[in-house]
Amino acid sequence: MKLLDITKELRENPYPGRGILLGRSEDGRRAVLVYFIMGRSENSRNRVFVRTEDGIRIEAFDPTKLTDPSLVIYHPVRKVDGHMIVTNGDQTDTIRDSMFAENSFHSALQKREFEPDSPHYTPRISGLLNAGGSYKLSIIKTLGGNPDCCCRHFFEYETAMPGVGHFIHTYLSDGDPLPSFEGEPKAVAVTGTLREFADAIWSSLHPNNKVALYAYEKNLDTGATDSLIYNIHS
Secondary structure (H helix, E strand, O other), X not given: OOOEOHHHXXXXXXXXXXXEEEEEOOOOOEEEEEEEXXXXXXXXXXXXXXXXXXXXXXXXXXHHHOOOOOOOOOOOEEEEOOEEEEEOOOHHHHHHHHHHHOOOXXXXXXXXXXXXXXXXXXXXXXEEEOOOOXXXXXXXXXXXXXXXXXXXXXXXXXXXXXXXXXXXXXXXXXXXXXXXXXXXXXXXXXXXXXXXXXXXXXXXXXXXXXXXXXXXXXXXXXXXXXXXXXXXXX
């Protein structure tokens, strides 16, 4: 299997938007999660990641400059019974509530559509890192930019491979309107320690557009976890 270099992918793409990576460390012992957000407008760039008891939430760095919180303020990461939910919107809570009631990632996302931010209709991307290290990814998007058709795609990775991650993001690249991600999640190499891997991804994001990044790992032998937060607004 040919693995892409995620740092090269990001350096060559000025605006992938928001991104989710789930995978396994090179030694196979650590489950890995990375989530980042970017922004082109002042409202989107005026954000920071803040830790919570069950993950992270997004807050306005300067509340006086927040103009519309509806699609930019949410909980991107929540932990439920040892599972990690990660998304680019308030569907995090939809998935969490569904898992409490039905234990179903899939049925939760059947209730949601792409974001109502015409003309972009930003896809909703979501991931579930299971307690044992397997994972799922999903993207909900229009059909070729037509909001009359909502497409829901699900990808399940029952066996996580050492040194392999799968990466999905909202936009193919910059544009107006922004073109939605296409195809399957990208198979990328997961290398180094969590700090080394997160540093490499953070430094590869476009300096004018990157906003925040969260990286998490779980040692599957011991259950120990570690996480890092990067904010452009320190």
